[in-house]
Amino acid sequence: MLWSQALQAHFGAAGPQLLLLDLDGTLIDSVPDLTTAVDAMLAGLKRPLAGAENVSHWIGNGADALIRRALCRGDETAAQALPAADVQPARALFDVAYLQALHQATGAYAGVAEFLHNLQQAGVPMVLITNKPRLFTLPLLESLGWLELFALVLCADDLAEKKPSPLPLLHACAQQQVAPAQALMIGDSRNDMQAAQAAGIACAAVTYGYNHGADIADSAPDWVVDNLLQLLA
Numbered sequence: 001m002l003w004s005q006a007l008q009a010h011f012g013a014a015g016p017q018l019l020l021l022d023l024d025g026t027l028i029d030s031v032p033d034l035t036t037a038v039d040a041m042l043a044g045l046k047r048p049l050a051g052a053e054n055v056s057h058w059i060g061n062g063a064d065a066l067i068r069r070a071l072c073r074g075d076e077t078a079a080q081a082l083p084a085a086d087v088q089p090a091r092a093l094f095d096v097a098y099l100q101a102l103h104q105a106t107g108a109y110a111g112v113a114e115f116l117h118n119l120q121q122a123g124v125p126m127v128l129i130t131n132k133p134r135l136f137t138l139p140l141l142e143s144l145g146w147l148e149l150f151a152l153v154l155c156a157d158d159l160a161e162k163k164p165s166p167l168p169l170l171h172a173c174a175q176q177q178v179a180p181a182q183a184l185m186i187g188d189s190r191n192d193m194q195a196a197q198a199a200g201i202a203c204a205a206v207t208y209g210y211n212h213g214a215d216i217a218d219s220a221p222d223w224v225v226d227n228l229l230q231l232l233a
């Protein structure tokens, strides 16, 4: 038996037929390299540096949202109101710095490699759904040796909407010809949980990722684990 009893109780003995996986904070700890890039950007703009703890709270809604929050020191209202003309030069600095830092300190969390290997062996299709732009996602996947793992990779800029919209999740189900009720989303943030719930997809949350400083249990995931291997038998 591949899946944990809890998942079998929900999906039946065969388990989920499609896995939708978040990247940052679920499969990889990317905050160290993201912090390097955010702080390089802020230094270039002669602003005070952010540090890893702030970055871990600001990540989750894509690169532009991260930059907006960094420019406004986490003030969400100010961040959203920031004119695009203020974001663009900062984004250019961030892009250069993050492409350089990308996989310097970034690695997979405990259990992830074994979990992905087991699912690949079992032939369960996996789709990566990340709010990270494609520009960074593909080289990162390549450096991790994960490019071949996924039947499909959906990044922040691939569709009209990103998480917390259910759109990328529903797109993945349609493309893989699996009903949402037979799919499982795994993520670390409320964006993943909200997207899954809006799509009618069961969701498992990991406790070790980034969730804007909040407890992921507040987002009512169907299961909470602190290692992906807990989802397996």
Ligand SMILES: O=C(O)COP(=O)(O)O
Residues within 6 Å of the ligand: 022, 023, 024, 025, 059, 060, 061, 062, 063, 066, 129, 130, 131, 132, 133, 163, 189
């Ligand atoms: O880039 C982000 O903001 C978050 O990316 P994720 O969706 O893979 O967690």
Ligand SMILES: [Mg+2]
Residues within 6 Å of the ligand: 022, 023, 024, 025, 026, 060, 187, 188, 189, 209, 210
């Ligand atoms: Mg995430």
